[in-house]
Structure formats: structure tokens, C-alpha cells
Amino acid sequence: MREACIYAMLRAIKRLSRLCYRFDINWVHPPPPDPWRRLRLVTFLNHTSLYEPLFVGGFPNEFIKRIAFMGLMPVADKATQRPILGFFFRMVAKNVVAVTRKNDRTWNQVLATMKPDTMVIIMPEGRMMRANCLDKYGRAMTVRGGIADIVQSIPQGRMLLAYSAGLHHVQTPGQRIPRIFKTLRMRLETVDITAYRSRLMDQHGPAGFKKALVRDLEYRRARYCLDLEPAPPPVYAASLG
Secondary structure (H helix, E strand, O other), X not given: OHHHHHHHHHHHHHHHHHHHOEEEEEEOOOOOOOOOOOEEEEEEEOOOOOOHHHHHHHOOHHHHHHHHHHEEEEEEHHHHOOOOHHHHHOOOOOEEEEEOOOOOHHHHHHHHHOOOOOEEEEOOOOOOOOOOOEOOOOXXXXXXXXXXXXXXXXXXXXXXXXXXXXXXXXXXXXXXXXXXXXXXXXXXXXXXXXXXXXXXXXXXXXXXHHHHHXXXXXXXXXXXXXXXXXXXXXXXXXXXX
16 A cells, blocks of 8 residues: 555656656666666765655656665655655655664664665765755765665666756755756666676775775766756657656
8 A cells, every 4th residue: 555655646746747847868878678677776876955856757657666666765864854744755665764874773774674676766975965066064975885785785686877967956955945847857877786796896805895886986976967068968868658
């Protein structure tokens, strides 16, 4: 019942989003024949707004259904504790685990909740970028190392890397009412988790794996997120379903 309600809510958000926004969502490389299958990890880079669920308007229903029926999403405990929005954040995936920004029991709960068919959706920066391109404390936006624990816990499957151009033109942190009729831009890439993990392990060893993964994701973010132009040329059109 919970899963069906989540799916219905995400479909409603998709319809509303496609009424109010345009989408420029493309692949950075030619995608595999079935890019939405075998996904075990979705890594969303460049977290800028609480309105990022609007991006579901640019994804196929097959993917949205997997979020509702197999999704696991770590969400900041501060977000889940909000009076009204907290309910919404607790309903964005089948399993939502409220986490702190520390490597504590809440993060262990995320790892313990993973099942063989789970699809983890994570924002690995762990915080939101403000309009000055820094976090709320004035620190540079970096990828946190917790995602390495997830990559090491998934035996096989694909990771979808979602490179957001940001939503400050729609809503900046603290702004109450979002702007409509804007274009939401994102680039997508899939990598095989087993091959990706093996390459980093072979090059850097177990001791250097976490730092190497963080550096790699920050490099990809800089290449595909922060350098997106307002009107980039089309690459490989993603199916919007």
C-alpha cells in the first residue's frame, strides 16, 4: 500500500512538473540498450534545492516505479523533521532513512536496509549548495565518503550518475515560492558498478579506494554539472517516458 501511494505521488509530481517546466535531459555518452534496467545506485550530483523532485518529470515511469517499490534514500534528519515537508520527504521512496551528517548508527541503518533488489538514491554531497556556490556554513561543496560504503556493498548492477545543472533559477534555499516555466537541465551517465569498483581498487588499493572514489565523482561533477551552459547542444536524447 505504501509503495502504491508513493508511486501515485511521484506520477502526480511528474505530471505537474511537465506542465510547468521544460526539460533538457541528455546522456553524456551513448546509453546502453536498456539504461533504466539493472540500476542499483542513483547518484545525484550538485544538490542545490529542495525542489529537485521536479526532475522526475524528465524520467520514464519505469524508473519512477523502481523508486516507489525498490528505492532506498538517505535523507537529512533535519528535512524529515520539518512540520509539513517532513511528511513529503518521508514518502519519496519505499525506504527513507533519516541520517545525520556523521558516520554513526543512522548511516549504519542505511547499509543494513539494503536488499539484493534495492535501488539506492543518494545525494553524496550531503548538503545543499547556496547561491554563492558554497554550503550554508561557507564551505566548498565536496562529495562525502559515505557513498564508497554503498559502492562496496553492491555486488553488481549499474550506477546512474545524474549531473544536475542546479535549480537556483527555480528556487534558492530559503525562497518560499518557486519560479515556473523554466528549463531543468541534467546530464546522465551509467557505469557498471563491478567494473568501476575494480578499477579504483586496482589503481588505489583498499586503503585509497574511498578517497579515489570521492575525487572521481568530484571530477565528473565539475565536468558535467558546473560547466553546463544555459542552452547546451543536444547530445543523446533521454527517453522521458
